[in-house]
Amino acid sequence: MARYADVIIDISRGQLDKSFQYRIPAELEETVQIGSQVRVSFGSARRKITGYVIGISKQPKLEESKIRPLDGTVRDSIAIESQLIALAVWMKDHYGSTLNQALKTVLPIKVKAASREKKSLRLLLSLEEAKAELLAMRARKRHSAAKERLLEALMKDESLPWELVTEELSVPSANIRDLEKKGWLAVESSRSMRNPLETPQKSGKRIQLNEQQKRVCESFAADWDLGRRGTYLLYGVTGSGKTEVYMKMIAQVLSQGRQAIVLIPEIALTYQTVMRFVSRFGGQVSILNSRMSAGERSDQFERARTGEIQIMVGPRSALFTPFPKLGLIVIDEEHENSYKSETVPKYHARETAIERARLAKASVILGSATPSIEAFFRAKKGEYSLLCLSSRVENRALPDCQIVDLREELKAGNRSVISRRLGQLITDRLKKREQIMLFVNRRGLAGFVSCRSCGSVIKCPHCEVAMTLHKNGRMSCHYCGYSMPVPTVCPVCGSRFIGGMRAGTEKFEEIIRQAFPGAGVLRMDADTTRMKGEHKRILETFANQEADILIGTQMIVKGHDFPNVTLVAALAADLSLNSSDFRGAERTFQLLCQAAGRAGRGDKPGQMVIQTYQPEHFAIVDAARQDYVSFYEQEMAYRSLMSYPPAAHMLVVQVMSDLEQAAESAAALLADLLRRARPGGRIDGPVRARIARLADVYRQAIYIRDENYDLLIEDKNRIQDRLLKDKSLRAVNVWFDFDPMNAF
Numbered sequence: 001m002a003r004y005a006d007v008i009i010d011i012s013r014g015q016l017d018k019s020f021q022y023r024i025p026a027e028l029e030e031t032v033q034i035g036s037q038v039r040v041s042f043g044s045a046r047r048k049i050t051g052y053v054i055g056i057s058k059q060p061k062l063e064e065s066k067i068r069p070l071d072g073t074v075r076d077s078i079a080i081e082s083q084l085i086a087l088a089v090w091m092k093d094h095y096g097s098t099l100n101q102a103l104k105t106v107l108p109i110k111v112k113a114a115s116r117e118k119k120s121l122r123l124l125l126s127l128e129e130a131k132a133e134l135l136a137m138r139a140r141k142r143h144s145a146a147k148e149r150l151l152e153a154l155m156k157d158e159s160l161p162w163e164l165v166t167e168e169l170s171v172p173s174a175n176i177r178d179l180e181k182k183g184w185l186a187v188e189s190s191r192s193m194r195n196p197l198e199t200p201q202k203s204g205k206r207i208q209l210n211e212q213q214k215r216v217c218e219s220f221a222a223d224w225d226l227g228r229r230g231t232y233l234l235y236g237v238t239g240s241g242k243t244e245v246y247m248k249m250i251a252q253v254l255s256q257g258r259q260a261i262v263l264i265p266e267i268a269l270t271y272q273t274v275m276r277f278v279s280r281f282g283g284q285v286s287i288l289n290s291r292m293s294a295g296e297r298s299d300q301f302e303r304a305r306t307g308e309i310q311i312m313v314g315p316r317s318a319l320f321t322p323f324p325k326l327g328l329i330v331i332d333e334e335h336e337n338s339y340k341s342e343t344v345p346k347y348h349a350r351e352t353a354i355e356r357a358r359l360a361k362a363s364v365i366l367g368s369a370t371p372s373i374e375a376f377f378r379a380k381k382g383e384y385s386l387l388c389l390s391s392r393v394e395n396r397a398l399p400d401c402q403i404v405d406l407r408e409e410l411k412a413g414n415r416s417v418i419s420r421r422l423g424q425l426i427t428d429r430l431k432k433r434e435q436i437m438l439f440v441n442r443r444g445l446a447g448f449v450s451c452r453s454c455g456s457v458i459k460c461p462h463c464e465v466a467m468t469l470h471k472n473g474r475m476s477c478h479y480c481g482y483s484m485p486v487p488t489v490c491p492v493c494g495s496r497f498i499g500g501m502r503a504g505t506e507k508f509e510e511i512i513r514q515a516f517p518g519a520g521v522l523r524m525d526a527d528t529t530r531m532k533g534e535h536k537r538i539l540e541t542f543a544n545q546e547a548d549i550l551i552g553t554q555m556i557v558k559g560h561d562f563p564n565v566t567l568v569a570a571l572a573a574d575l576s577l578n579s580s581d582f583r584g585a586e587r588t589f590q591l592l593c594q595a596a597g598r599a600g601r602g603d604k605p606g607q608m609v610i611q612t613y614q615p616e617h618f619a620i621v622d623a624a625r626q627d628y629v630s631f632y633e634q635e636m637a638y639r640s641l642m643s644y645p646p647a648a649h650m651l652v653v654q655v656m657s658d659l660e661q662a663a664e665s666a667a668a669l670l671a672d673l674l675r676r677a678r679p680g681g682r683i684d685g686p687v688r689a690r691i692a693r694l695a696d697v698y699r700q701a702i703y704i705r706d707e708n709y710d711l712l713i714e715d716k717n718r719i720q721d722r723l724l725k726d727k728s729l730r731a732v733n734v735w736f737d738f739d740p741m742n743a744f
């Protein structure tokens with residue numbers, strides 16, 4: 001039976017949503033696959049052009065006789081565009097988006113050249129085809145010597161500079177255009193690139209890897225030499241020297257003519273981190289960041305494609321760097337939330353990297369001091385290889401960590417947010433002129449209800465997540481919609497100190513300034529860093545020791561190195577612990593461990609204080625002991641019991657409309673559709689989203705959980721089909737979020 005290929009024609013001009021169907025001739029059955037670059041005749045003039053296959057099916061969309069066959073495939077069918085297109089098709093299926101959205105995410109946008117262009121010619125025929133054409137031309141004995149010369153040259157060198165062809169080979173440009181029209185070759189242009197790193201210099205100084213670093217590198221190298229490619233989880237405590245290990249592995253991959261991508265969370269993408277790579281690899285490195293113009297980004301991608309650079313360092317989007325022979329993808333701090341895209345397609349860089357690596361026959365290194373529960377789960381199942389760095393380099397100690405029970409403070413009559421112990425320590429550090437970081441791990445906007453006497457938090461009886469407090473005096477569960485009034489006394493201990501816990505950094509700053517009038521206090525949060533450059537200015541002021549206390553949100557605990565900081569405190573650990581989604585404990589554990597890593601970076605030992613109403617909660621206890629494995633086991637038991645990821649997969653169907661009624665009825669209709677299609681399925685909702693109305697858009701959510709990801713994809717497809725067919729659903733927008741990172 002015949003098969004048909006959907007072909008998109010012009011990827012450079014952004015016309016990505018139009019595809020055309022061609023028949024796959026028998027001789028190409030074996031070679032054509034998703035992503036293949038193919039030659040076709042297009043339009044009524046039967047113009048010979050190339051395109052990419054984005055889908056293969058058995059159903060003709062037109063009358064059989066009207067479908068033209070593919071003319072052939074382009075010789076280098078492992079071209080990087082082919083791989084990226086195959087990746088986009090996977091992302092569309094896996095995360096739910098249109099193909100257009102997926103392609104736009106993955107394919108580098110070509111930005112119009114402002115600088116001088118360089119043209120080159122590329123052969124589109126296979127070697128056999130080219131040979132046959134060459135023989136035919138010779139047999140005809142027409143005056144085609146120049147064309148023959150060109151074809152011969154292109155059979156030796158797949159790509160040739162325009163100048164070389166027109167000058168050294170003296171092929172007239174009219175001849176080149178003739179062959180271009182026949183679809184034998186393509187004329188491509190590139191241009192001289194800007195370089196974001198001025199005169200990158202390698203430095204001579206090299207660190208000698210210690211024994212455990214060596215062991216990890218050798219294990220990777222042994223696999224690599226045997227041709228084994230896969231995903232590795234590098235679990236190494238803070239300061240264990242992970243970056244040195246990444247660089248060693250990258251060097252290994254580069255020595256075999258392959259390239260590497262290093263993903264780093266945007267917030268940690270500082271000059272210092274990048275310079276570590278530059279001083280090791282010099283001009284082979286380039287970077288991407290969100291402050292770059294489209295033109296600058298496009299240039300960096302082009303430098304990667306042409307082989308000018310071998311290593312790209314950047315945030316999530318650097319994953320799509322068009323390296324022709326990618327060998328390794330490193331994801332540093334793999335547990336970070338920012339690796340999940342919050343725009344459609346809502347892809348996770350970890351899984352997408354693994355898929356890209358599979359297509360490119362490359363390996364992936366995931367690195368973290370506090371691996372995501374997902375990654376550690378996969379490592380324990382044997383899907384990833386686990387590599388460990390269990391001690392800090394030069395055996396530097398982790399800071400001493402103390403938990404302060406805020407319930408005891410209340411009992412002793414201290415209603416302030418600063419415990420007596422923390423107060424003493426702050427006074428002591430101010431006296432010694434050492435510095436202090438205080439952080440408020442506040443997340444999102446939702447408040448929860450808790451008892452200040454016994455620490456109990458009101459949770460949904462069905463979902464085991466904290467209920468969200470609403471202005472109308474009721475609480476509701478974000479997943480299943482269960483709702484109840486806020487109690488006036490604690491259901492556990494009867495205390496009347498029960499209520500919503502909300503606290504902002506601004507309030508804390510005021511309290512600290514009052515309690516320590518002589519101290520220099522800086523605040524860093526979303527409000528004080530709104531202006532460009534403020535973030536950097538605050539950190540510099542603190543680094544120059546022009547302030548004693550830095551108070552801020554989780555933004556202050558990531559990746560900075562302040563040797564004079566000897567005291568770090570989490571003012572209210574409960575704020576992130578009791579978030580309205582299932583990841584609260586994980587986030588708290590990660591934040592507290594990271595914060596602990598901030599104290600005592602210099603010669604003076606550090607100390608950490610965690611203030612909480614739930615001192616016996618495992619996330620707090622294990623963070624204080626820096627015991628990841630114990631934390632993992634308890635958290636995983638909870639996820640398994642409740643079927644939360646990674647024990648099962650979760651799909652959130654996000655239904656949005658400017659009309660409240662439309663959002664509600666559409667969500668109800670879709671939930672009904674899903675329940676009918678899979679009567680046994682675990683489907684919750686629809687419920688109003690945690691933020692039920694945002695920018696005048698009403699938001700509803702349906703939650704689906706299943707161990708089998710494919711069933712969730714089928715549910716997603718069901719909804720997409722229905723949205724296409726059902727006119728009554730025109731007023732709503734539907735997004736999909738698989739294994740969500742943030743509450744919707």
Ligand code: ADP
Nearest residue numbers: 207208209210237238239240241242243244393
């Ligand atoms: P991590 O990423 O695991 O927190 P880093 O790679 O940033 O750790 O290393 C922490 C510090 O230790 C860096 O200043 C690094 O240069 C240094 N370092 C790494 N490996 C070694 C080593 N084998 N010997 C001495 N210093 C090292």
Ligand code: ZN
Nearest residue numbers: 451454490493
């Ligand atoms: Zn109580």
Ligand code: ZN
Nearest residue numbers: 460463477480
């Ligand atoms: Zn619930």
